[in-house]
Amino acid sequence: MTTTQHEPEQVEAYPEHFEPPHGPTWRLIFGPGLVRGVWVAGLFFVLGMLLVAGLRFWWGWDPVWLWDVILPIAGMVTAPIGFLGGIGAFDYWLHYISGRPTRPEDHSGHGARTWKDYFRVNTDHKVIGIQYLVTTFTFFTIGGLMAMFFRAELAQPGLQFLDSQTFNGLVSAHATLMIFLFIIPAFAGIANFVVPLMLGAPDMAFPRLNALSYWLLPIAGVLFLASFLAPGGSFATGWTGYAPLAEGQPLGQTFFNMGVQWAGASSVMTALNFLVTIITMRAPGMTFWRMPLLVWANFTTSLLVVIATPFIAGSQFFVMFDRIMHTSFFTPEGGGYALGYQHIFWFYSHPAVYIMMLPGFGIVSEVISANARKPIFGYRLMALSLVGILFLGFSVWAHHMFVAGMADWLRVPMMITTLLIAIPTGIKVFSWIATLWRGRIHLTTPMLFALGFVTMFVIGGLSGIYLGSVPIDIAASDTYFIVAHIHYVLFGGSVFTIFAGVYFWFPKMTGRMYDERLGKLHFWLTFVSFNATFFPMHYIGLRGMPRRVFDYDEAFGDLNFVITIASFVLGASFVVFVYNVVQSWVRGPVADANPWRAHSLEWQVSSPPPIFNFDEIPQVVGGPYEYGVPGARHAVMRSGEAAREVQHA
Amino acid sequence: MTSHAEAVHGGHEHHGPPPAHKSSRVDARVLGMLLFIGSEIMLFGSFFTVYFFVRVVNPDAPSEWPPPPYEFPVFVAGINTAILVTSSFTMHWALQSIKRGQRSAFLAGMVITFVMGLAFLLTQVIEYLHVGFNTGDGAFASVFFGLTGLHGAHVAVGLTLLGMVIIRGFRGHFSPEHHHGVELPGIYWHFVDIMWIVVYSTVYLL
Ligand code: HEM
Ligand SMILES: [Cu+2]
Numbered sequence: 001m002t003t004t005q006h007e008p009e010q011v012e013a014y015p016e017h018f019e020p021p022h023g024p025t026w027r028l029i030f031g032p033g034l035v036r037g038v039w040v041a042g043l044f045f046v047l048g049m050l051l052v053a054g055l056r057f058w059w060g061w062d063p064v065w066l067w068d069v070i071l072p073i074a075g076m077v078t079a080p081i082g083f084l085g086g087i088g089a090f091d092y093w094l095h096y097i098s099g100r101p102t103r104p105e106d107h108s109g110h111g112a113r114t115w116k117d118y119f120r121v122n123t124d125h126k127v128i129g130i131q132y133l134v135t136t137f138t139f140f141t142i143g144g145l146m147a148m149f150f151r152a153e154l155a156q157p158g159l160q161f162l163d164s165q166t167f168n169g170l171v172s173a174h175a176t177l178m179i180f181l182f183i184i185p186a187f188a189g190i191a192n193f194v195v196p197l198m199l200g201a202p203d204m205a206f207p208r209l210n211a212l213s214y215w216l217l218p219i220a221g222v223l224f225l226a227s228f229l230a231p232g233g234s235f236a237t238g239w240t241g242y243a244p245l246a247e248g249q250p251l252g253q254t255f256f257n258m259g260v261q262w263a264g265a266s267s268v269m270t271a272l273n274f275l276v277t278i279i280t281m282r283a284p285g286m287t288f289w290r291m292p293l294l295v296w297a298n299f300t301t302s303l304l305v306v307i308a309t310p311f312i313a314g315s316q317f318f319v320m321f322d323r324i325m326h327t328s329f330f331t332p333e334g335g336g337y338a339l340g341y342q343h344i345f346w347f348y349s350h351p352a353v354y355i356m357m358l359p360g361f362g363i364v365s366e367v368i369s370a371n372a373r374k375p376i377f378g379y380r381l382m383a384l385s386l387v388g389i390l391f392l393g394f395s396v397w398a399h400h401m402f403v404a405g406m407a408d409w410l411r412v413p414m415m416i417t418t419l420l421i422a423i424p425t426g427i428k429v430f431s432w433i434a435t436l437w438r439g440r441i442h443l444t445t446p447m448l449f450a451l452g453f454v455t456m457f458v459i460g461g462l463s464g465i466y467l468g469s470v471p472i473d474i475a476a477s478d479t480y481f482i483v484a485h486i487h488y489v490l491f492g493g494s495v496f497t498i499f500a501g502v503y504f505w506f507p508k509m510t511g512r513m514y515d516e517r518l519g520k521l522h523f524w525l526t527f528v529s530f531n532a533t534f535f536p537m538h539y540i541g542l543r544g545m546p547r548r549v550f551d552y553d554e555a556f557g558d559l560n561f562v563i564t565i566a567s568f569v570l571g572a573s574f575v576v577f578v579y580n581v582v583q584s585w586v587r588g589p590v591a592d593a594n595p596w597r598a599h600s601l602e603w604q605v606s607s608p609p610p611i612f613n614f615d616e617i618p619q620v621v622g623g624p625y626e627y628g629v630p631g632a633r634h635a636v637m638r639s640g641e642a643a644r645e646v647q648h649a
Numbered sequence: 650m651t652s653h654a655e656a657v658h659g660g661h662e663h664h665g666p667p668p669a670h671k672s673s674r675v676d677a678r679v680l681g682m683l684l685f686i687g688s689e690i691m692l693f694g695s696f697f698t699v700y701f702f703v704r705v706v707n708p709d710a711p712s713e714w715p716p717p718p719y720e721f722p723v724f725v726a727g728i729n730t731a732i733l734v735t736s737s738f739t740m741h742w743a744l745q746s747i748k749r750g751q752r753s754a755f756l757a758g759m760v761i762t763f764v765m766g767l768a769f770l771l772t773q774v775i776e777y778l779h780v781g782f783n784t785g786d787g788a789f790a791s792v793f794f795g796l797t798g799l800h801g802a803h804v805a806v807g808l809t810l811l812g813m814v815i816i817r818g819f820r821g822h823f824s825p826e827h828h829h830g831v832e833l834p835g836i837y838w839h840f841v842d843i844m845w846i847v848v849y850s851t852v853y854l855l
Contacts, residue, residue, distance in 0.1 A: 099817040309691075326785035343698070
């Protein structure tokens with residue numbers, strides 16, 4: 001592991017301007033990069049195959065050539081490792097391990113000079129943040145197209161053009177991509193860009209680990225998508241992949257088991273990095289009680305990730321072992337305990353819903369405070385309620401299992417803790433409203449999304465409280481009411497905050513301003529069509545339409561048709577966003593350093609920020625939200641002030 | 650996009666980042682390692698949880714564990730435990746030696762630790778071959794191979810880290826002032842050892 005401070009021990013004579021001794025073609029093929037990534041991945045795939053076959057031959061197992069084992073090892077372990085080595089993610093460590101001289105952390109991989117630099121291993125947190133965001137929005141698009149596809153199937157009762165296994169596969173891949181490749185990593189992307197700047201740090205604590213965590217993501221995404229090519233189609237057991245159902249499924253399920261491992265490893269590494277950065281690299285004067293709430297949010301989220309994610313890793317390992325090594329963790333015939341899967345899975349996945357929500361809380365706090373020109377109401381309580389959610393979040397997992405046949409005595413305690421979470425969550429909602437109260441509200445696009453979030457999240461939270469009550473849940477579980485709930489909290493909640501964050505920091509990230517009119521159009525289209533799509537689901541759910549079905553009762557036909565039309569409008573509204581972002585990034589008006597007149601540190605440097613963020617680390621002297629407080633300052637920029645003057649000149 | 654950045658920051662020659670402010674006395678790398686170990690403990694935790702489910706919660710669990718005629722090689726694993734625990738002490742000795750500047754003691758300590766770790770791993774492989782049951786033989790076997798295998802993977806990772814220290818050590822790296830590269834693998838190794846004691850007592854002895 002490495003830090004930005006370098007160990008003099010490692011600094012050995014290294015040519016100042018190191019020129020590789022070979023020509024450009026040689027470098028293209030053998031130098032770190034995507035080309036080397038691809039062929040080394042192929043090489044490692046073959047090595048993995050030989051390894052498995054060799055071991056099976058040596059032990060005399062029959063058949064030697066068993067794809068069910070070869071593919072998980074060669075295709076999902078060794079080939080991805082080869083890819084990572086090929087693109088150069090391990091170069092430094094390989095040098096270090098072999099005892100050869102390594103470069104001191106000179107940030108030579110820093111910054112991006114051309115667009116091609118975004119396709120390389122890069123250690124700059126700003127580049128990595130943008131890599132994350134572009135990648136995750138790509139998967140968002142794919143996941144969204146899948147949804148429109150199966151929504152089209154659902155427009156009428158009966159089977160139209162999909163078969164049942166494909167339908168289930170699409171639903172499962174949709175949810176999996178949205179959760180593991182959009183919401184969780186998109187938040188990591190925003191935080192990657194913003195958190196070090198907010199802290200007054202030149203980069204993350206472990207820049208190379210940061211680069212590695214990003215590159216694990218596309219691997220997970222490719223695995224999930226590649227499952228469609230597997231014989232028998234993609235994994236089709238929902239994003240929850242319940243055992244023992246998952247254990248009798250075709251090969252595609254293994255792609256899910258392993259994809260989750262890569263995505264999980266990526267989020268654990270990033271979370272470690274955030275925690276260490278926040279603890280050890282705050283600017284002088286930046287006490288915990290002066291950190292912006294976005295930093296608080298990522299601090300608590302990262303703790304959740306580090307503690308909870310290993311449980312989903314475990315659960316998927318067990319299923320995979322049951323599938324290919326014939327163990328019986330969850331198969332009753334062999335003495336396994338089937339319900340155990342759900343306990344272990346939800347012990348991660350309930351905290352995961354907060355992993356998908358807390359960073360959004362942070363973004364919204366920044367946006368609302370800056371756009372209402374008022375200090376955030378109850379700053380300390382806002383931070384403490386995050387910590388409260390962190391602890392309570394671990395004590396409610398079994399509310400997903402009220403109808404699963406688990407021990408009866410667990411129900412009421414889980415119901416109580418579930419309802420208790422509404423308290424810290426409520427505190428946050430009321431604080432945002434109090435912040436807005438008598439503020440000078442600027443209805444910019446990020447602000448619209450933040451306000452849209454608050455309203456939609458209240459609806460989602462309320463249906464959550466219904467579901468947290470055992471008697472209601474028993475009636476509503478496994479119906480479209482759940483689908484409505486999760487989309488109000490995840491789309492109206494998390495996704496709205498991601499949009500708010502992207503619009504809010506767009507000028508900082510790109511140095512250009514997005515088109516405000518298109519932004520507002522995007523918001524209103526999304527807001528209206530979102531509600532038109534998901535609100536009726538509450539109703540059809542309570543009327544008894546089960547979730548995850550490709551066929552349903554005639555009586556629900558009309559509403560489902562309306563929902564499908566609305567969902568197409570929702571899909572179309574995303575096109576407005578993409579158009580706005582792309583064309584503004586290319587030729588939007590040049591943005592100010594601080595278009596929102598916000599106080600936190602990232603706005604005190606140029607847009608986009610200088611390569612090392614700060615010429616000198618600033619001195620923090622006050623809270624980050626002192627809008628309208630006479631004489632209040634968050635930080636004194638040392639020579640950073642100069643950068644601002646250049647801007648205004 | 651970047652050309653714009655250069656326009657603003659033209660003129661400035663950046664030679665490197667400003668040194669980050671150290672806002673905590675804890676060393677970043679040690680903290681990172683400790684958090685990582687926290688995450689690892691949770692991973693083991695999930696394996697212990699599934700063990701708890703199949704053996705305690707499961708109403709159909711066999712009354713004898715492992716169900717006869719199967720047996721766990723408690724004795725061999727006990728010797729293995731002794732080896733691994735000893736290696737923690739030699740690791741500590743190696744670290745103390747480099748802190749005091751005693752190179753040869755440091756190198757000797759590292760090599761002994763490595764050899765003991767390797768002996769542990771090889772013993773485990775042999776144990777697998779002779780244990781008399783396979784992964785498909787029931788939940789007790791799943792748990793046995795799951796926990797010992799997970800731990801074995803950690804030993805392998807630990808050995809890689811130790812091997813790295815040894816290579817660098819023989820190339821003349823590390824000194825009383827700079828021994829982080831020894832300390833971090835050391836912390837990890839101690840974690841692997843302590844975890845083994847927990848695995849051994851729950852899987853073999855309980
Ligand atoms: C006051 C807050 C909340 C409460 C009380 C609550 C309660 C519940 C309950 C009881 C269920 C289980 C329903 C069932 O399957 O029968 C559920 C499902 C779910 N909730 Fe929430 N929830 C809350 C907030 C959230 C948030 C903030 C998110 C995500 C950002 C979220 C995401 C989900 C998801 C994804 C599911 C469905 C899981 C599945 O696929 O089965 N919830 N919620
Ligand atoms: Cu939950």
